[in-house]
Amino acid sequence: MSTLHAQPESVARQGLMERLHGWAITVDHKRLGIMYILSGLVFFVVAGLEATAMRMQLIRPLNDFLTPQGFNQMFTMHGTTMVFLVGMPVLLGFGNFLIPLMIGARDMAFPRLNAFGFWLFLFGGALLYFSWLGGDGLYGAGGAPDVGWFAYSPLTSKTFSRGNSTDYWILGIMVSGFGSMTTAINFLATILCMRCPGMTLMRLPLMAWMMLVVAVLVITAIPVLTAAQVMLLLDRSLGAHFFDPQQEGSAVLWQHLFWFFGHPEVYILILPAFGFLSEIVPVFSRKVIFGYPLMVAATVAIAFISLGVWVHHMFVVGLPPWMNALFAASTFLISVPTGIKIFNWLGTMWGGRIRFETPMLFCTGFLAMFLIGGLTGIMLAVVPFTTQLSDSYFVVGHFHYVLFGGTVFGIFAAIFYWYPKATGRMLDERLGKWAFWILLIGFNVVFLPMHFSGLLGMPRRIYTYQPDRGWEIWNLITTLGVPIQILGVALIVWNMVRSLGKGRVAGDDPWDAWTLEWATSSPPPEWNFDRIPTVTSARPLWDRKNPHDPDEEQP
Amino acid sequence: MALAGSGVSSASEPMVCAPGSGPLPLVRPEVFQPSSPPADEVASMAWLVLGICAGIFVVVELLLIVSIVKFRRREGDRGDPQQVFGSNPIELAWTVVPLMIVFTLGLVTIRVIRDIDRTAPPDGALEVVAIGHQWWWEYRYLDPAVPGGELVVANELHVPVGRPIWLRLESADVIHSWWVPPLAGKTDLVPNRTNHMWFQADQPGLFLGQCAEYCGNQHAGMLLRVYAQPQVAFEAWMASQSTPPVEDATVSMGRDVFQELACASCHAVRGLSVGAFAPDLTHLMSRDTIASGMLPLTRENLRAWIDDPQTLKPGCNMPSLKLSPSELDAVTDYLMTLR
Numbered sequence: 001m002s003t004l005h006a007q008p009e010s011v012a013r014q015g016l017m018e019r020l021h022g023w024a025i026t027v028d029h030k031r032l033g034i035m036y037i038l039s040g041l042v043f044f045v046v047a048g049l050e051a052t053a054m055r056m057q058l059i060r061p062l063n064d065f066l067t068p069q070g071f072n073q074m075f076t077m078h079g080t081t082m083v084f085l086v087g088m089p090v091l092l093g094f095g096n097f098l099i100p101l102m103i104g105a106r107d108m109a110f111p112r113l114n115a116f117g118f119w120l121f122l123f124g125g126a127l128l129y130f131s132w133l134g135g136d137g138l139y140g141a142g143g144a145p146d147v148g149w150f151a152y153s154p155l156t157s158k159t160f161s162r163g164n165s166t167d168y169w170i171l172g173i174m175v176s177g178f179g180s181m182t183t184a185i186n187f188l189a190t191i192l193c194m195r196c197p198g199m200t201l202m203r204l205p206l207m208a209w210m211m212l213v214v215a216v217l218v219i220t221a222i223p224v225l226t227a228a229q230v231m232l233l234l235d236r237s238l239g240a241h242f243f244d245p246q247q248e249g250s251a252v253l254w255q256h257l258f259w260f261f262g263h264p265e266v267y268i269l270i271l272p273a274f275g276f277l278s279e280i281v282p283v284f285s286r287k288v289i290f291g292y293p294l295m296v297a298a299t300v301a302i303a304f305i306s307l308g309v310w311v312h313h314m315f316v317v318g319l320p321p322w323m324n325a326l327f328a329a330s331t332f333l334i335s336v337p338t339g340i341k342i343f344n345w346l347g348t349m350w351g352g353r354i355r356f357e358t359p360m361l362f363c364t365g366f367l368a369m370f371l372i373g374g375l376t377g378i379m380l381a382v383v384p385f386t387t388q389l390s391d392s393y394f395v396v397g398h399f400h401y402v403l404f405g406g407t408v409f410g411i412f413a414a415i416f417y418w419y420p421k422a423t424g425r426m427l428d429e430r431l432g433k434w435a436f437w438i439l440l441i442g443f444n445v446v447f448l449p450m451h452f453s454g455l456l457g458m459p460r461r462i463y464t465y466q467p468d469r470g471w472e473i474w475n476l477i478t479t480l481g482v483p484i485q486i487l488g489v490a491l492i493v494w495n496m497v498r499s500l501g502k503g504r505v506a507g508d509d510p511w512d513a514w515t516l517e518w519a520t521s522s523p524p525p526e527w528n529f530d531r532i533p534t535v536t537s538a539r540p541l542w543d544r545k546n547p548h549d550p551d552e553e554q555p
Numbered sequence: 556m557a558l559a560g561s562g563v564s565s566a567s568e569p570m571v572c573a574p575g576s577g578p579l580p581l582v583r584p585e586v587f588q589p590s591s592p593p594a595d596e597v598a599s600m601a602w603l604v605l606g607i608c609a610g611i612f613v614v615v616e617l618l619l620i621v622s623i624v625k626f627r628r629r630e631g632d633r634g635d636p637q638q639v640f641g642s643n644p645i646e647l648a649w650t651v652v653p654l655m656i657v658f659t660l661g662l663v664t665i666r667v668i669r670d671i672d673r674t675a676p677p678d679g680a681l682e683v684v685a686i687g688h689q690w691w692w693e694y695r696y697l698d699p700a701v702p703g704g705e706l707v708v709a710n711e712l713h714v715p716v717g718r719p720i721w722l723r724l725e726s727a728d729v730i731h732s733w734w735v736p737p738l739a740g741k742t743d744l745v746p747n748r749t750n751h752m753w754f755q756a757d758q759p760g761l762f763l764g765q766c767a768e769y770c771g772n773q774h775a776g777m778l779l780r781v782y783a784q785p786q787v788a789f790e791a792w793m794a795s796q797s798t799p800p801v802e803d804a805t806v807s808m809g810r811d812v813f814q815e816l817a818c819a820s821c822h823a824v825r826g827l828s829v830g831a832f833a834p835d836l837t838h839l840m841s842r843d844t845i846a847s848g849m850l851p852l853t854r855e856n857l858r859a860w861i862d863d864p865q866t867l868k869p870g871c872n873m874p875s876l877k878l879s880p881s882e883l884d885a886v887t888d889y890l891m892t893l894r
Contacts (some may be wrong), residue, residue, distance in 0.1 A: 067771050146770050154746060155771055160689075211673060222698050245747030251730060252745060260675075285626070288799040291641035296651075305596045316767075317743050318724075318750035321672040325665050332657035336650065338815020342615065343649040349622040351639060353632050356623075364623065371615055382604050382660060384597045384667040388586045391732060391767045450775040455582025457736045462775035466849075469763065470583050549638075 027111035028526055029096050032118050036093025039122055040086050041326045041493070046129075048489065050074045052482055055446075059479040061178060071463035074171070077128075080281040082417075083265065084173055085125040087403070090411055091272035092183050093141055095211040099187060101306030101517035101524060102205045104196025104533045109189035117182035124176025130401040131168030140189075145169035148461065150262065152253040153243035156238050167236060170229045177222045177229075184218035187211055196516070202296070205515045205538065206289060206526065209296055210275030213303045217264045217271075221309065228254060252317055260308035264504035266308040271299065273410025274341055277363050280417050284360035285352030288551070290346045291537060298337035298344075305334040314403040315386045324383045331381035338374055342367065357509075358432030362413035365440050369405025373398055376451070391461075394454025398449045411515050412492060413440070413481035419496065420510045424522045425503030427495050435491035442484030449474040514539035570869065579752030579782060582760040584736045590762070591738040593671040599653035600667050629825040634683065657844040671739075676721035677753055681714065684723045687744035687766070690871060691834055692845040700797035707823065709834030710794060710847050713782045715789040716756050729771060735764030735779050743768055743840045755785030765848075772870030778848030783866025792841075800824050801892050812882050816875070833873065839893040846871070858887040 005381065014022070054074045056067040060191060066074065096114065100107055108114045111517035128145075135142035142163025147156050158165050191212045204212075232254070234240035241247035245256045282289045288333070289295060301352065311327035345367060374397040380386050389395060412435075419427050453474040458465065465471055509518040518541055520529050537543055582590065666784060676682060684695040691710055699707035706885040716718050726744040734741035738754040756762070766777035784792065810827070813819055819828035827836040839845075841854055846868050850856045862883055864873040878886065 028723075068775065072772065072774075074771075103742055118704060152730055152769070155769070158770060160729055165754055176834070220800055245745075248745075248747070251890075252631050252748070286628075286635045288638045288640055290639060294641065294646050316741050317745065318748065321668050324667055324672075328664050328668075329661050332661050335657055336653045339653045344646070346615070346618050346622060346791050347639075347641075347645070349626060350618075352622075353628040353636050354623070355625050355628050364619070367619055371612065375612055378608055378657070378660070379604050380599070382664050384664065384671060385601045385604055385741065387742070388594075388601070388736055390741065391734075391769075455586045455736070457586065457764065459734065459765060459774075461769040462765070464775050465777065468583075470580070470585075491663075551638075 001365035005468050005549055006433040009370070013087075019106065024337075025524035026105075026500065027115045029100050029108045029114060030524060030526075030528075030534070031420070033093045033095070033097025036089045036096060036118055036121070037305060039087075040090035041127070042094060043081050043125060044090075045489070045493075047078050047086060047215075048486070050078040050465075051079070052486070055479040055482045056058050058465075059231050060476070061472060063464060066463065068463045069146055072461070073144040073165075075461055076145045076148050078127065078201060080145070080169065080173065081125075082403070083269070084176055085121075085128070085151060087269040088176075088180055088275050089121050091214070091269065091407075092180065092278070094411075094414055095187055096183070096393040098418065098517060099211055100194070100517050101421075101528055102200055102208050102521065103191065103207040104516045104529060104535065105190065105194040106521065106528050106532075107184050109194055110186050112479055113182050114186050116178040117186065119146075120179030120182070121176045122217045124174070124179060126301045127175060128168055129160045129167050131172070135163055135165035136167055138382070142335055150258055151234075151254075151257075153249075153251050154245055155245055156232060156236070156254075156504070158247075164482060168231070170233050170236075174226055174229050177226050181222050184215040184222075187215035188219075190366070191215075194535075196532050196535060197214035202293070203535060203538040206278035206292070206295055206299075207515075208274035210278070210299055210364045212273045213299050214268050217268050217303050217306065218349075220267070221264035223263045224257055228261070231257075252314075255314050255317065256310070259313040260307075262313065263310040264303075264306045265326050266399075266402070267302055268412075269407050271302070273366070273407045273414075274299070274409045276414040276417070277345055277366060278311055279513075279515065280363050280413055283415030284355045284363070285349045285355065287348055288539065288542075289344070290350075291340075294340060295344055298340045299318050302334060304512065305330060306335070309334055312381060315383050316390045328381050328383045330377070335374065335378055335381070340524040342371060342374075356428060357416075357425070357511075358436060359417035361414045362409050362416065366406060366413065369401055369409065369443070373401030373403075373405055376401065389454060391459055392454035393450040393458045393460055395448050396460050397450030399456060400450070404447065406441060408537060409439075412436075415492070415496070417511065419499070420503075420506030420518075421517055421524070423500055424506055425499050425501075426506050426510060427503060431491055431495040431498075435488050435495065438484060438491065439488035442481050442488055445481030446478050446485060447481075449477045453478075507539070512545075514542040516540055521545075558683050578757055579784070580759040581736055582762045584734075584764045584775065586736045588737050590757045592757075593739040593752075594672055594737055596667055598599055599741055600663060604660065605662065607660065611656070618799055628678060644884060653698075657724055664786045673753055674752070674753075677719040677755075679723040680719040680753065682721045682723065683712065683714070683726065683774055685712070685726075685732070685733055685744065687726040687770070687777075688832075689728050689771055690868075691764070691779070692733075692779065692820075693727075693834070696793070698793065698797055700794075704827070706793070706796055707835045708838075709842075710778075710844065711782060711842050713784060713789060713792050714756060715786045716783050719755045719788070722754075724752065730768050731766045731770050731777065732768035733764075733779065734767035735762045735781055737762055738764075738781065746785050747868040755783070759783050767878050771889055776849050776871070778844075779815050780844065780848050796840065799826055799836075801890075801894055803892040806885070806889040806892050809885035809887070812878070812886045815888055816876055816878075818876070818886070821873075836890065839890055841894060854887060857890060858883055861886055861890075881892045 056070050057063050080233055131144045142165040145165040147161055147166055201531060204207045227362040231242040235242055243249050245251050278289055309330045312331045378390055378476055416427050416432055453471050456470055506522045508521055516533055539551050543550040583629040587598055589598040671825045694708050694712050696706040724742055724744040726746040732746040739752055742750050742752040752777035760783050762781040786848050819830055821830040821833035822836045845852050845860055860867055863875045864871055865875055
């Protein structure tokens, strides 16, 4: 590795092309992590614009802002982008940046595989978006995919989806999926084999624990999606009939395969955010995490159970009652370890001296909002209730409370917490607090009314609605919340850009934290640690700062 | 959808006259206004579930607020608080109590599944086949009065009040979902698979709903209308639907256009054409709406629809046949006689 070139002083003297070239060829886990996060944030803005277009269409009944197909493309691209090109890369990016630093390693186990995974993800995303230009293909029909992010067969067959748009969806996601799998393998190898001396698994920072579990879920779930996508590609291009009901294929088979991936995917998207909270809440409460072993056990339990709940996405498909009952039971069960985590974070805050700086504000927002998503999730596990709620706006409200109120708030908390480590500069606190409150309000204005429109019978994925159904007011409120959200996100982006040059210099350990990433400089040198540290507890920096009261001594 | 600018009125009137009965009150698709036993049962258990979840919500948010208020760092706080690594009894409590709550919810769920999920039709049920098409609904009633023994109608389902309806759900193309919230929860219509659901309207009404599974371009244009009528009115409707179509010599030109151009290859008019890809038109004028509930059935709307369906329902499978104005008038006049 060309180590000395990356010294800050010499970087400043390099030309722009040289610096870009340096980023393009890098195998440094920190740079790759930052590139993952930044590309994810770019896709986040794109997906947000797609959502904005949808909300403008739905602001009043029988609106004609978008064509039906245009609207269908918007929700397909919004969902696909948010899951595969925002959630996964941003979270895996944080894993990439943090894992070696947290476990006291110099890099990932396979640095070049790591770079390979990043570029696969980026090219997969580019391929998906190229569909706007290339999807027309020979048929002259197409454009961007319009089959929904779960792409139910037989709507995806050549009969009902002409042109090449669905093929772009398959290939784009498949390519970025290979990237995710390589990254997961890398996480596993790194966490299992490269921990610094003294770091037993039960001294692993919880964020690394969650990433370990996420990696297991990724290599369990993504291959099933990839296999299903290959089958669909064979159906579409080579005349196979896996999902073609006209030829004794099965439309329901796709749903089983997709959701066998799709439900663990939800936990792939939320567990890293749980990891962020498990690092940030203790530091800002000034208390050690409450019940570390139970947190680990709950994480493993969530992962295990999440592999056996997928049919709760299929409660209205007409499966036998016993099967619905069985999967309702497993779904109820998964709420228990999730609840344990919430209680353990509360237990950490209880009796603390909580500093409400921006990272902690976002964590608190996470707790308040994710709880709502979790409780509506319990309602959705009640099969008979779900026959009413499924595919309605209630579900859209539910999963945005989980994925926006949960995952995205967790990501913002992580950005504010680790930005100083990545750049050496603090984000602006005042802008951060404004952004938090604006986002919290905007988020609720947008997504709370969706529960009501759902209960009033509004199905999701409709490009327009009739004026006689009593949905106008809720849709209007939802759309009016959008500009508030945009303002909040814009403030964060502005903060990130501005603080890069003008932010207060952070120093090594601005939050007075306890894990190893704060033991090195900000930003860390390419080799992370001058000397590989040795640890004796889960909070090595606590031990160093409180030599009279190290964690080891606790009963 | 350029409905506003196209001079075509939309299908929204508070009261609707169903043929053979007085005006039926319009029932909005609300989950918590059940009007049928399975919807009733779901709504009452939903209140229980909402209650339990609201309880958990209040407890946890209160704990959060108390922690925020009570344990925030204050001026003059120095040093770190006591480090508490965990507590087995407390952690056991917040594992076991949620377990007990979800165990209870699980039992309730299983009981209600058993009550409403039927594998055989309820006693005395009227059986109707519902077939989902991109983007309209077909219904088939067993009826010995009709040649072939099956009465085929489109988009507007008529049922008697107070009698269980056993819907046999099938799909002609992709997956759809039949959802009229006040009558029952939804069930998907899956190609090459037969599903069933049942409901029983407790009171007369025009129940609104729509397709709930994304099925392509016009998923939003697949509206459901269920006319629950008193038994007598329902029987009168069945009898009128069973009659052969009206033969009216004054509109023979329009009938010829219908038969000679592509119309007849998709649309059936009993005794005249057998097309099965599009709604049966034998008694078209007995309906309140066209385009699967999107437009009220008026002469003006009907003519505009035949002229250019793609502007009214973009992406739908009916092509514009580029008829001349005189042909358009003739076909419209002919269809207007199909009472």
